[in-house]
Amino acid sequence: MDPLALGSRPLRLEDLVAVARGGRLVRLDPSARERLARSRKVVDRALAEGRVVYGITTGFGRFSDVALPSGQARALQRNLVLSHATGVGPPFARDVVRGMLLLRANALVQGFSGVRPEVVETLVEMLNRKVHPVVPEQGSLGASGDLAPLAHLMLVAIGEGWAEGPGGPVPGAEAMAGAGLRPLVLEAKEGLALINGTQAMTARLGLALHEARAVLEAATVAACLSLEALRGVVDAFDARVVGVRAHPGQAEVAARVRELVRGSRYVTRGGELRVQDAYSLRCVPQVHGAVADALAWAAAVVEAEMNAATDNPLVFPEGEEGEGEVLSGGNFHGEPVAFAGDLAGIAVAELASISERRTSRLVDAALSGGLPPFLTRQGGLHSGFMLVQYTAAALVSENKVLASPASVDSIPSSAGQEDHVSMGTIAARKAGAVVRNTARVVACELLSACQAIDLRGGLMGVAEPGSDPERLAEPLGEGTRRHYLRVREMSPFVTDDRPLAQDIERLAEAVLGGEFPWCVRPA
Numbered sequence: 274m275d276p277l278a279l280g281s282r283p284l285r286l287e288d289l290v291a292v293a294r295g296g297r298l299v300r301l302d303p304s305a306r307e308r309l310a311r312s313r314k315v316v317d318r319a320l321a322e323g324r325v326v327y328g329i330t331t332g333f334g335r336f337s338d339v340a341l342p343s344g345q346a347r348a349l350q351r352n353l354v355l356s357h358a359t360g361v362g363p364p365f366a367r368d369v370v371r372g373m374l375l376l377r378a379n380a381l382v383q384g385f386s387g388v389r390p391e392v393v394e395t396l397v398e399m400l401n402r403k404v405h406p407v408v409p410e411q412g413s414l415g416a417s418g419d420l421a422p423l424a425h426l427m428l429v430a431i432g433e434g435w436a437e438g439p440g441g442p443v444p445g446a447e448a449m450a451g452a453g454l455r456p457l458v459l460e461a462k463e464g465l466a467l468i469n470g471t472q473a474m475t476a477r478l479g480l481a482l483h484e485a486r487a488v489l490e491a492a493t494v495a496a497c498l499s500l501e502a503l504r505g506v507v508d509a510f511d512a513r514v515v516g517v518r519a520h521p522g523q524a525e526v527a528a529r530v531r532e533l534v535r536g537s538r539y540v541t542r543g544g545e546l547r548v549q550d551a552y553s554l555r556c557v558p559q560v561h562g563a564v565a566d567a568l569a570w571a572a573a574v575v576e577a578e579m580n581a582a583t584d585n586p587l588v589f590p591e592g593e594e595g596e597g598e599v600l601s602g603g604n605f606h607g608e609p610v611a612f613a614g615d616l617a618g619i620a621v622a623e624l625a626s627i628s629e630r631r632t633s634r635l636v637d638a639a640l641s642g643g644l645p646p647f648l649t650r651q652g653g654l655h656s657g658f659m660l661v662q663y664t665a666a667a668l669v670s671e672n673k674v675l676a677s678p679a680s681v682d683s684i685p686s687s688a689g690q691e692d693h694v695s696m697g698t699i700a701a702r703k704a705g706a707v708v709r710n711t712a713r714v715v716a717c718e719l720l721s722a723c724q725a726i727d728l729r730g731g732l733m734g735v736a737e738p739g740s741d742p743e744r745l746a747e748p749l750g751e752g753t754r755r756h757y758l759r760v761r762e763m764s765p766f767v768t769d770d771r772p773l774a775q776d777i778e779r780l781a782e783a784v785l786g787g788e789f790p791w792c793v794r795p796a
Contacts, residue, residue, distance in 0.1 A: 274298075279397065280305025280382040283580040284375075286572055289479045292400065293372040299397045301382065301390070308384025309393060311590040315597040316387035316462045320346065326599045327586050328465040350464030354431060357424035357468055360409030365422070365477070367437065370408050372476030373426050374400050377467065380583055386466040387588040387599070395430055395457050402452035407435040407442050408473070414686060415607035415697035418583060419473035422698070427467045432456030462588075469584035471607045471697065478614045478701035479575045484785045485568050485621050485708045488715060489561060490529075491789035492624050494756045495718040496557045497530055499631040500550075501539040501749055502725035504642055507531070508543045509555040515562075522569070523562030529791040530557060533752030539729065540750075546642070553630035560627050567620035571613035578610055607697030611680035614700030618707045622672040625711040628718045629665040635721045636662050643732060648724045648767075650738075655770045658721050664777065665717040668710045675703045675710075709785070716780035719789070723760045724767060739766030752793035759788065 274297050277288055281302035291297040319326050331340055365373075378396040381388055398404075406429040412421035428434025429445035436448035449456050457463075499505075507530075508514070515527040534540050541547075549555055583604045590597040636658050638646040649657025679700040685692040727738035727745055736744040742761040746754045763783065764776040783789065 276300040278302040279379050279393075280308070283576070284379055285576060286479055286483055286579075289372055289375065289476065289579065290483050292375045293368040293476065293480060296403075298401050299375065299378070301393060301397060305382035305384070305393070306390050309382065309388065309390045312384045312387045312588045313389050315588045315590050315599060318596070319599055320461050324599075327601050328469075329462050329586075329599070346461035347459060350459035350461065351431065353464040354424050354427050354459070354468060355433065357420050358428050358434065360412035360421040360425050362409050362411035365408045365410050365473070367405050368480055369473070369477050370405050370426065371400060372480060373408065373422070373472045376472040376476055376579055377423065377426070377470060379579065380470055380472065380581065381466060383580070383582040385582040385587045385589065386584050387462045388466045389460065389463070392457060392459075392463055392467070395454065398454055399430065399449075399452070402454065404429060404448050404452045404454065405437040406430075406445065407437065410702060413473060413698040414684070414691070415471070415474060415611055415695035415699070416603075416605060416691060416693070417585065418468075418470040418605035418607060419698055420468055422473035423468040423470060427464075430457050430467070431459060466584045469605050471578055471581075471583050471605065471610055474607050474610045474614065474697040474701040475575055475578045477698070477705055478571070478610060478617065479579065481614075481701065481705040481708050482568060482572050482575060482617060484712070485617060485704075486572075487787040487790075488621065488708055488712050488784055489564055489568065489624060490787070490791040491712075491719070491784040492628055492715045493526055493529055493557065493561050493791045494533065494753065494789045495628060495715050495722055496554070496561070496631060497533040497750065497753050498722035498726065498757060499635060499718060500530070500554055500557075501534060501537050501753060502635060502641075502644070502722050502729055503550075503554065504539055504541050504546055504729075505550045505554045506543050506545075506547065507534065507540045509550065510558060515558050520562055520566060522565030523558045525565060526562040527558035532793045533756075533791065534750035535752070535793075537750035537753065538748035539726075551630075551634065551640075553627050553634065557627075560623060564620045564624050567616050571617040571620075574609050574613040607695035608680065611695040611697035611700045614697060614704045615678040615680050618672075618700070618704040619676045619678070621704070621707050621711050622669075622676040625665075625669050625672050625707075625714040628711075628714050629662070629669045632662050632665050632714075632718045632721045635718075635725045641725070644725055644728050648721060648728060649770075650728070657767065657770070658724060658773075661717050661721055661773060661777070665714045668714050672707050672710050675707050679703060709781075712781040712784040713777055715784050716777045719756075719760050719780055719784075720764055720773065720776060723757055723764075726757060727766045739768055752791070756789055759783075 276298040432446040647657035679696040
């Protein structure tokens, strides 16, 4: 792919993923350089005129009323980055760190932060040359943005802190030198501009939302396989049913289910075997559709934040000579992202909850329509899929704790100056954990549904369970057929008990990687 030109257009979630996970190169668009230069002139003029401007000629936070003498701008900015690097706990994954670098650079190129072009160029080259700072996950209140995580990110840019090395963390100065980069010497306003923003929470949540969409699609595929294994009633997915309730996600999911099971010889109509199914099957459009709508809203919030100027103060240049104003505000407050993270976590937790209920029906002989208990033909000697449902249930229970919203909490800081905070980074981290748990729950359903399909095929004379996946796939729908075969490539039919932990993990990674899309044919 061509390098992503920062400042040429708004970033999308796909751009974040391409750079953070795909290693796409980044460059500055020429128009961005012009905006940066105009913005910088305003800062230089304020310094020359000796104006009192927060973070430029004053201290920070509660020290905003402390005016500093001229000549201390460099020391002030460097001390800010050093003093705010107080993060603790395990480090963010590399993709989150790369996302933070990208989004911080993109916030600066909006032209409202007052930094020199070489500051942004340094962040871009750290991305391109794979200089990845070690950034602890914990320590952000989500206002003034992600101060501690961003400070750790920027320590390496000034030749301090720690970065990833081939055998473990290496000093930041060493990592920069190894990549042929010169550490920044920060000028007035630049330290504040680098660490005052929402890029840790936004990067973490953006990447989680990308995975959440893949989990949603895989969960819908799993639901269709379960529908076929349990000989479910397709009337509930009729376009007329969902058409009288105007939720776009519901209509989309119902349409995908109809496409996936089209041509299936296992699904039934109302009255053939039963009039209607339990909610975990019948209400897939209503539940999965609500998840789709919630994720779409959260993604819109994140994309807006990805392209926002979120530091303080903001610089508003006017004219070619750099006249303008420097205004203090609160764009660093992470409340929009906090709400999006909390809603995403709640929505994806529900996806896991309904998936586990379908797995439970598959292993329960009283509810599965003639399938053997726990999906094994030698119950007693073998426990079959008994513990697969246990694992799904444990993950669902853990999700219930993680889905408790972070954004309803606040704790004052900076001696009461920062007296209401968002906890947005906690919300984003929790949402990411819920997504990964849910991928495992969906993997449990995929395994169970395919085991049940093999057994159903044996009961209906299609083929001996586990004997020939291609033959056993024949009665399935146009879309579910290839997904069943993909599961069988990764996990064969379970005849005799064996450990299934690695099967679950392999399938979960495939789910997160988008290998079970709900489109009928591969894109």
